[in-house]
Each structure stands twice: as C-alpha cells, then as structure tokens.
Amino acid sequence: MKITLIDDEPDICIYLSTALEDNGYDVTTVDENDSVIQVIQKNQPDLIILDIMMPKRSGISIYRELRSTEMFRKIPILLMSGMSSEKSFLPKGFRRLVNDDNIPLPDGFIEKPIRLPELIKLVHKLKR
Template sequence: MSKKILVVDDDSDVRSFVVTVLEENQYIPLVAQDGVEGLEMIEKEQPDLIILDVLMPRGSGIRLYRKMKTDDNLKKIPIIMFTGIALRSFLKSQKVLDEFKGGEVPKPDIYLEKPVEPEELVAAIKKKLG
C-alpha cells in the first residue's frame, strides 16, 4: 500500500512542488499550511512521514517538531526538515528551547535546505521509508 506523506509549508509554490514530486513517486500527498493545521492532519491522518518547513505563521515548524519529538504517540513518525533556513539556526532555536523547557530533543535525521532537486528529496524519503 502507498505511504502517506504530509507536507507542512506555508508557501504554495513549495507545496505544489513537493506534492508533484510525491505523486510522481507513487506516494499519497497530504498538505497543511501551518503548524496548527499540520498537527491536526497528523493526528487525523497518521502519516508515514512528514516534510516540515521551519518558518511559518501560526505554530512554526520549530514548535511542531518539538511537539512531535516529545509526544510518545508521534515521536516514531520520521520527519524531514525542508526549509530555507540554515541547519545551524534551527539547531540553535532548539537548543534555546531545550534550556528553556528542560530536556533535550533529538536532532532531525534529515535536514534539507531549499532549494533541492526532486531526486534529492526522493532519496531522503526512500532512506526513511525504505
């Protein structure tokens, strides 16, 4: 059975690009425009993988990532970070939150900096889903 992959990104250009890539590779695409909508979709649809942007209005990827990694039901779902901001900045934001909230959230396994070629994205997905 085809795997469900959720794209959370506020940029419609990015969404249509990723959706097209997913369709071309026989995955079932799901979309959300921001962190809040993203979490709703995750709970409702239980996707097999999430492609997550960082800077979004209403519940940024920084927060959604943290929520996923600290929730026992959700932490198993693999995440591909897919963003325009540098990994260094993202890790720094998580480190600040680690210190602020206590505990430590694992680093993302795969961090892709936009723009990426479709092949790169597909390779990353395959690596996670086998």
C-alpha cells in the same frame, strides 16, 4: 507510503506534493487554517516533511510538540529550510534554534532550493 507535507508557501506545497505523487507517494498538505497536529493525527503518516519558517507557528515549535508527544514520537521527520545548508544545520543550527538538548535531531534535513532527486532519495531512505 503516506507523507504529510507542511509548508506555508502554496507553490511549494503544489510543487512537492505533485513531484512526490509522481514518484508514487501519497501526500497530504496542510491548509493554512488547519491545525497541523489534528491533520497528522488523522492521517497517521509514515513521514512528515516540515518547513521551519512558517506563519502563526514555526516548524520548530511543531517539531518540539511532535517529538514530545508519545503517539508521534516514532514518525520520521524531514526538516526543510532555505536558511542554511545541511552541513551547517545539523546539529549546530538545529540546537541553536530548538534551544533544548533533550529534543532529538531530525531524521533528515533538506535545503531549499530543493534538488528533487536528492529529496526523492532521502524520502526513499526514510521509508520503513
């Protein structure tokens, strides 16, 4: 199963990609200078793990584009942030951030700091 991980913090990219690979997943991270959309188009991942707060372009902005583009619409997305808990993020925090009722909710949310077993469980659940 192919996962594309998008986070601006290199340490978190290394940590999560290593941990997910240890659990048998194929993980691609996105370099600071790469275009996120191009990488996803190239990789055709089965799951996207997307950090919300990032330089240049926020996770929400990327999420919006992915959900409004036909070829990416079906790919499950797991949003990730340290700014709120899952309870407070879904659906209220998400709606406030997206500011658009037509954008569907994400397939999952994981709070930082990441409890690894929980992440693995969630990723497993989202595996088609």
